Amino acid sequence: MSELYLDPILGWRVWKVQRGRLYSTVFGTLWPERTRLEARCGIGGRSSPGGLRGVHDAPARDCDCGIYALKSREDAMFLARQIMRPDIAAVGRVSLWGHVVETERGYRAQFAYIYDVTLVDATDEQAEEIRNRYAVDAFAEPSRDRCDSILPAA
Numbered sequence: 001m002s003e004l005y006l007d008p009i010l011g012w013r014v015w016k017v018q019r020g021r022l023y024s025t026v027f028g029t030l031w032p033e034r035t036r037l038e039a040r041c042g043i044g045g046r047s048s049p050g051g052l053r054g055v056h057d058a059p060a061r062d063c064d065c066g067i068y069a070l071k072s073r074e075d076a077m078f079l080a081r082q083i084m085r086p087d088i089a090a091v092g093r094v095s096l097w098g099h100v101v102e103t104e105r106g107y108r109a110q111f112a113y114i115y116d117v118t119l120v121d122a123t124d125e126q127a128e129e130i131r132n133r134y135a136v137d138a139f140a141e142p143s144r145d146r147c148d149s150i151l152p153a154a
């Protein structure tokens with residue numbers, strides 16, 4: 001079984017920003033505004049090889065469900081650099097609590113709430129839109145290195 005955390009732990013996440021909203025990068029889940037996100041097994045196409053889809057509380061240790069977060073900002077920034085323009089990449093911390101499965105590089109959690117967000121290579125206006133919509137600290141960080149690593153050299 002997963003561990004039960006009553007006090008939140010902080011993990012790092014990456015989102016894509018589209019039209020002023022935050023979406024998860026893998027399944028495109030829209031993150032809710034001003035409320036917690038709750039994991040459900042099977043949501044977003046996650047299922048287990050054993051056919052456990054949707055029949056247990058998320059996260060389960062022998063499944064791959066739950067809200068994912070990373071332990072290091074460096075890992076999150078690596079993922080953020082894979083997000084292609086015109087999508088804006090956002091990196092930030094989330095509070096995780098409830099049932100949490102710890103993995104080598106991160107966590108899978110039952111509940112998550114955004115703690116803060118930094119928009120990479122974005123404008124202050126774009127950060128302000130996130131700040132107002134989600135009621136969280138949001139910042140813009142100018143950066144020109146996003147995606148450059150996977151573009152062919154000129």
Ligand SMILES: [Zn+2]
Pocket residue numbers: 041042048052053054056058059060063064065066
């Ligand atoms: Zn599951």
